[in-house]
Amino acid sequence: MAELKAILGHVFESPKPTGLIRRVLGTMPDDVRVLDFFAGSGTTGHAVALANLADGGTRRCLSVNRAEPTRAGSNAHQAGLLTVADITRARLRAVAEQVGGGFEEWRLP
DSSP states (O other), X not given: OHHHHHHHOSOOSOOOOHHHHHHHHTTSOTTOEEEESSOTTTHHHHHHHHHXXXXXXXXXXXXXXXXXXXXXXXXXXXXXXXXXXHHHHHHHHHHHHHHOSOOOOOOOO
C-alpha cells in the first residue's frame, strides 16, 4: 500500500505489493509480455517497470480494467479518480514518469 500511497495518496484499499509480482516476474524471461486482465490499482504494470529498471529487461504489460466506479466520497473519488481504471492510468503514468518504461493508453470506443 505504501508504494501506491507515495504516488497517488490513499486511493485504493488493498493494492498488492510490487515485490510479490516482481518475484513472479523473476521466474519468467526478461522480455515476457504480461497480460493483467484485472489491473485494479496497476500493481503489475508498476512491478514490470521496476523489474525492467532493475535488470534492463524489456518486459511489457497490457493492463486491462473496466470503468468500475469508485465509491462516492472515497479518497479516490474526491481526488477526481472516478473509476478504478482512472486509478490504474494515474499510477502507471506516474510510474512511467518516475522510472521510465513508457505509458501508452488506448481505450475501446
